[in-house]
Structure formats: structure tokens, C-alpha cells
Amino acid sequence: MAIAVDSELVDVAALDTWMTEKGLPAGEVRDVAVLDGGTQNFLLSFTRGARQYVLRRPSLHPLTNGNETMRREMRVLGALSDTDVPHARLIAACPSTEVLGASFYLMERVPGFNALVRIPQPAASQPELRRHMGLSVAESLARLGRVDYRAVGLDDFGKPEGFLTRQVSRWSGMLDSYAKYESWRGHQDIPGVAQVGRWLDDNCPREFTPGILHGDYTLANVLFHPTTPAVSAILDWEMSTIGDPLLDLGWLLTSWPRPDDPTSRKLEPADGFPTPGELLEQYRAGTTRDLSAVDWYVVLACYKLGIVLEGTYARSCVGKAPEDLGRRFHQRTIALFERALTLL
Numbered sequence: 001m002a003i004a005v006d007s008e009l010v011d012v013a014a015l016d017t018w019m020t021e022k023g024l025p026a027g028e029v030r031d032v033a034v035l036d037g038g039t040q041n042f043l044l045s046f047t048r049g050a051r052q053y054v055l056r057r058p059s060l061h062p063l064t065n066g067n068e069t070m071r072r073e074m075r076v077l078g079a080l081s082d083t084d085v086p087h088a089r090l091i092a093a094c095p096s097t098e099v100l101g102a103s104f105y106l107m108e109r110v111p112g113f114n115a116l117v118r119i120p121q122p123a124a125s126q127p128e129l130r131r132h133m134g135l136s137v138a139e140s141l142a143r144l145g146r147v148d149y150r151a152v153g154l155d156d157f158g159k160p161e162g163f164l165t166r167q168v169s170r171w172s173g174m175l176d177s178y179a180k181y182e183s184w185r186g187h188q189d190i191p192g193v194a195q196v197g198r199w200l201d202d203n204c205p206r207e208f209t210p211g212i213l214h215g216d217y218t219l220a221n222v223l224f225h226p227t228t229p230a231v232s233a234i235l236d237w238e239m240s241t242i243g244d245p246l247l248d249l250g251w252l253l254t255s256w257p258r259p260d261d262p263t264s265r266k267l268e269p270a271d272g273f274p275t276p277g278e279l280l281e282q283y284r285a286g287t288t289r290d291l292s293a294v295d296w297y298v299v300l301a302c303y304k305l306g307i308v309l310e311g312t313y314a315r316s317c318v319g320k321a322p323e324d325l326g327r328r329f330h331q332r333t334i335a336l337f338e339r340a341l342t343l344l
Contacts, residue, residue, distance in 0.1 A: 009042050009060065010100055016048070018099045019106075022092050025049045040066065041238070045109060053091065057104035070103035071095050072157075073237045076212070077107065079152040085143050086231045112223030112232040116257075116265055122227065127272025132229035134274040135282045137222055140231040141214075141252060142286030145245040149212050158242030160210035167247075167300055168197045175307045178314035186313050186330055192341045196303050199344050205293045208244040215239025217248040218255040219265070249283055250297030254305060254336070263332040299340045306336035 012029050020026065027049020035043035035054065044055040056073070058066025074093040081089060093105040113120055115133065123129045149155065175193070178184050187193065214221075216239045225232040253276040258264045267273055274282070284291055309329040316326025 009057065010044055010055065012046075014099055015055070018094065019048060019092070024092060024106075025051055027051075040069075041236075052109040053106045054088065054109050055104055055106055057100060057102045067097060067103040069238045070105065072240065074103075074105045075157065076154065076237050076240045077105070079149075079154050079157075079212075080147070083143070083147050083152065085147060086140055086233050087237075088233045088235070110223055110233040111226055113226065114220065114222075115224060115267060116219050119267070119269065120226070123224070123229070124269065127269075129229050130269070130272035131274055133224055133231075134279065136224075136229055136231045137219065137252065138274075138279040138282035139286055140222070140234060141217055141245075141248055142283050144214065144234070144248070145211050145287055145289065147212055149210065149242055154212065154242060157240075158210075158213075160242050160244075163210070163243040164204050164208060165201075167304070168200050171304050171307045172197055175310065178311060181314045181318045181320075183317040184314040186310055186317075186333070189330070190306070190310070190333060191337050192344075193337065196299065196337060196340045196344065200296070200300055200303060203293075203296055205244075205296060208246065209289060210242055211245040213239075213241050213243040213245055214248050215241060217252050219257065219267075244297075246289060246291070246294070246297045247300060249280070249291075249294065250299075250301035251305070253279060253294075253298050254301035254339075261335060263328070263335040295343050299343050302336040302340035302343075306333040306340075309333045309336075 012032070016029055025048070027047075029046055029048050031045070031047040033045045035045050040059055042057050042059050046053055046055070056070070058070060074090065074095065077087060077090040078093070080087050088107040088110045091106040091108060094100070095103050097103055115123075119130070123133060149157065172193075175187065178186070214234065214237065216236060217234070221234065221236045222231050223233045223235060224230070255265070256276050256279065257267045257270065257273070258276075259270055280291070280294065310333045312321050313326040313330040313333070315321040316323050
């Protein structure tokens with residue numbers, strides 16, 4: 001039997017056989033449903049016997065090395081299994097591509113909601129609950145920063161040496177690469193690209209304590225518990241590595257929805273949620289890391305995020321991404337660099 005949605009992505013009969021071989025509880029596969037996994041990954045929810053599962057695998061045409069990404073996600077999720085970091089627990093992993101044509105893994109189904117999609121009751125009517133939701137985001141990030149990556153078996157998961165000094169050249173190189181899209185002229189509108197890059201290089205922290213870096217820690221990648229303000233799971237570990245966890249903090253502060261920024265993501269209702277300054281103080285309470293250079297990490301996050309978003313605009317200029325989306329992202333990039341210049 002194959003899933004009617006797309007048999008190329010998941011063949012249920014092959015999956016069922018593999019699960020039996022892995023010794024997972026037997027039972028009929030039912031309640032199969034496709035979840036939103038973005039453009040680069042595919043998520044499938046199903047029940048087998050009495051247990052619920054979520055399968056994650058690359059899409060058929062990912063932009064990056066999808067199989068290697070899956071293998072990295074499997075590894076970091078397995079490493080986090082005995083920690084207090086909220087995440088969907090890894091159940092079983094298949095690094096091989098022989099079963100489904102791609103690497104994949106099974107994780108637990110975590111109940112919760114994405115606040116950027118919809119805030120249900122009781123949080124929708126309780127500003128104080130929403131405040132603690134936001135603080136839980138910062139507190140959960142502090143938990144991740146406290147994990148000893150060597151103790152959980154991730155000592156060779158990344159290259160922390162020179163991690164910070166590589167950042168500007170890496171992302172400026174990406175921006176330069178957009179020149180291949182001949183219709184893209186976006187760099188002419190972005191304020192202070194060279195100035196921000198020079199400042200980052202000149203003020204780069206000399207030392208940092210390596211740790212697990214999520215790589216895309218935003219509200220879009222956390223689930224909240226249905227009835228409490230706690231983060232129930234941090235999602236999407238595809239950008240994770242070993243680096244400076246304070247970049248995740250800068251990324252969170254930079255991407256946090258701002259009512260006064262028309263280019264920012266919106267929360268509805270927005271009142272009650274903590275400010276970026278309050279998130280910083282919550283993180284400070286849960287870490288021993290030196291936060292004296294936190295503005296540097298915020299500027300780096302503005303620089304990196306702006307350049308990443310500009311890539312969608314560059315592709316939209318040649319018809320490889322939606323035009324409206326590209327324009328929105330371009331305006332967001334401009335706003336991010338303006339914020340960076342203000343911090344400078």
C-alpha cells in the first residue's frame with residue numbers, strides 16, 4: 001500500500017516492514033496525514049498500533065543535500081534525548097536511502113501550536129499567559145546552551161574553531177553569489193552592507209564557549225503546549241551545528257515580532273508578549289555565558305538574516321520565487337540593515 005498523496009515520498013508497505021524489523025510495536029498503519037514541513041522537508045503523521053509517529057524526510061527536490069541534513073538531524077535529536085531541552089523525541093532513524101529512497105527518521109508527535117499561525121484559548125484571552133510563553137522561548141534556548149555537546153556525543157558535529165571569524169566572509173560571499181541572477185539589483189538598496197561587515201570583523205569577540213547551535217531559533221520553529229505557557233518542542237534542527245550559542249540568542253532577538261516594524265512577522269493578539277530586552281534578561285538568568293557583546297550578535301543576526309532573505313528576492317527577479325514574497329523579503333532585508341546601522 002502507498003500513500004495516495006505521493007508514493008515517491010513514502011511507501012507505507014516498505015515503511016511498515018522496516019518498523020517491524022526495528023522492533024517497534026506492531027499494528028495497522030492508520031490516520032495518515034501530511035503535515036506542513038516547509039519546502040525542503042516532508043512531514044507525515046500516522047498511527048501504528050497504539051502509538052503516534054511523525055516521519056520526516058527530505059522533499060523530492062530539496063535545495064540542499066537533504067539526506068545529509070536528515071542524518072545530522074537524527075544525530076542531534078538523539079544526542080538531546082536525555083536532556084531537558086524541549087524537542088520531539090527521536091524514536092527510530094534510517095540513515096540509508098534504501099527503504100524510502102531517502103534518509104528519514106521517526107519522532108514522537110508533540111501536541112502544541114505555532115504562535116505565528118494561531119494562538120488558541122486559553123492563551124488567546126490571557127496576556128499574562130502570552131508573556132510567559134515568550135519567556136519560555138528564551139528559557140528553552142538557555143537550556144540548549146547549557147548542554148555539554150561533548151558529553152552527549154557531538155564533539156565532531158561542527159568546527160567551532162574560528163566559527164565567529166568566518167561569519168562575515170561566509171555571508172558576504174553568499175550575497176555576492178546573487179550576482180548570477182542578472183536581473184537582481186537589490187544590493188543597491190541595502191544600506192551599509194560593507195560598513196556593517198567591517199564593524200563585525202573589527203569588533204568580533206575574541207573568545208566564546210562552544211555549544212550546540214540550533215541555527216534558526218525563531219518563533220516559527222517552536223511549539224507551545226496547548227494549555228500551559230511552556231515550549232513543548234523546538235523544531236527544525238536542519239541548520240544545527242557546534243558554534244557559538246549566542247548567535248541563536250541574537251537570531252531570536254532580531255527575528256522577534258515588533259509591532260513598530262511593518263516588515264516584521266505579526267502575533268495576534270500581540271499584547272502581553274515580552275520585549276526583546278525582557279527575553280534577554282530571561283536568557284541571562286539561565287546562562288553563565290558572557291553577554292557583554294550581545295549587540296554584536298544581534299548585528300550579526302541582522303546581517304545574516306538580511307542576506308538569507310535577499311536570496312529569495314534575487315531568485316524572484318528571474319522568476320524562480322514568487323514575486324510578492326521576494327519584494328516582502330527585500331523590504332525586510334532593508335529594515336534589518338537599518339537596525340544594524342542603528343546598533344552600530
